[in-house]
Amino acid sequence: MLQVDRKEEESLESLIRRFNKKVSQSGVLTAARRKKFYEKPLTKREEREIAIRKRARKEMKTREALAIRG
Numbered sequence: 001m002l003q004v005d006r007k008e009e010e011s012l013e014s015l016i017r018r019f020n021k022k023v024s025q026s027g028v029l030t031a032a033r034r035k036k037f038y039e040k041p042l043t044k045r046e047e048r049e050i051a052i053r054k055r056a057r058k059e060m061k062t063r064e065a066l067a068i069r070g
Contacts, residue, residue, distance in 0.1 A: 002026060 004019045023029060
C-alpha cells in the first residue's frame, strides 16, 4: 500500500500531487487496468515480444547517437 506523509506547512494540493506521482511511478494503476479484462496467453506473449523489439530498437538508436558524437 502506498502512503504519503504530510510535511509541515504543506498544502493539500502538493500532498495530492506527491501521492499521484508515487502512484504513477509504482505502476499500480497500469497493472489494475491490465487485469480488468481477461487476456489470452497468446496476446500476452505478443505484447512481450513487441516490448522486446521496441527495447532493442531504442538501444540501437542510443548506440547510433553515441557513435555519432564519439
